[in-house]
Amino acid sequence: MKAFVRSPGVQRVLAFLFATYLQLCLATMRWTREEMGRVEGAWDQGGGVIVCFWHGRIGLSPACWPRGRAQEPRVLISLSPDGQFIARAMERIGFPAIRGSAAKTASAAKAKGGAQAFRDGLKWLKGGGGLAITPDGPRGPARQMTLGTATLAGMSGAPVMLVGLACSPCIRLKSWDRGMLPLPFARGAIVWDGPFTAPRTSDTRTVGHLTDAWGAALDAVTERAEVLLR
Numbered sequence: 001m002k003a004f005v006r007s008p009g010v011q012r013v014l015a016f017l018f019a020t021y022l023q024l025c026l027a028t029m030r031w032t033r034e035e036m037g038r039v040e041g042a043w044d045q046g047g048g049v050i051v052c053f054w055h056g057r058i059g060l061s062p063a064c065w066p067r068g069r070a071q072e073p074r075v076l077i078s079l080s081p082d083g084q085f086i087a088r089a090m091e092r093i094g095f096p097a098i099r100g101s102a103a104k105t106a107s108a109a110k111a112k113g114g115a116q117a118f119r120d121g122l123k124w125l126k127g128g129g130g131l132a133i134t135p136d137g138p139r140g141p142a143r144q145m146t147l148g149t150a151t152l153a154g155m156s157g158a159p160v161m162l163v164g165l166a167c168s169p170c171i172r173l174k175s176w177d178r179g180m181l182p183l184p185f186a187r188g189a190i191v192w193d194g195p196f197t198a199p200r201t202s203d204t205r206t207v208g209h210l211t212d213a214w215g216a217a218l219d220a221v222t223e224r225a226e227v228l229l230r
Helices: 008-028 036-045 081-093 106-111 114-126 148-156 204-227
Strands: 030-034 049-052 073-077 097-099 130-133 160-172 180-196
Touching (some): 008 081, 008 180, 036 049, 036 160, 036 180, 049 148, 073 081, 073 114, 097 114, 114 130, 130 148, 148 160
Parallel strands (some): 030 180, 073 097, 073 130
Antiparallel strands (some): 160 180
16 A cells, blocks of 8 residues: 555646645745744845755645745655655646655665755855755754755855744644644744854764754744743
């Protein structure tokens, strides 16, 4: 059964249905937004920009990126079969993917395509594009930021924007990230923080401090988005 569901033809159909459902939900939702001036400054400045949200909110993420106003987007998505499904759905909504996967070691990253994805993401940012990242993906732990975002920010010089996303009512998935999917005509909230910058350094302690601080800040805006809907 799993092989059938993951076959290319079935995946294309499911991705089409999922993308259509998300577009319906996001178009009919009533949105509350906070701290928009922070991200509007990054859009007006031009150049590469990194946008981070937790993996469990990826279904809401297209709502925070106005096409034609913000930088042209790409989404960093894993090479897993589930990632392939998400990549197809996001591309239908207008957010093409850069495929790769985070890993704990350099050899594992190379095997999973992480090294190539990092290079592709870096090239995209230096060319002035926007890159969306779920910094706790693709396998978690949930809401624990890995070092890759700060490293990519340091090498690209791109500012990092953090966005908290929430909706109510919603569907809560029984997945590792407790994924949140919207319902038509629900209420949604978008809260921004940033911009943040990172030095170009190989010092893991410096990168680790930034990662901890950004993870806490992303938690804060995510919780704020949830408070706005209570």
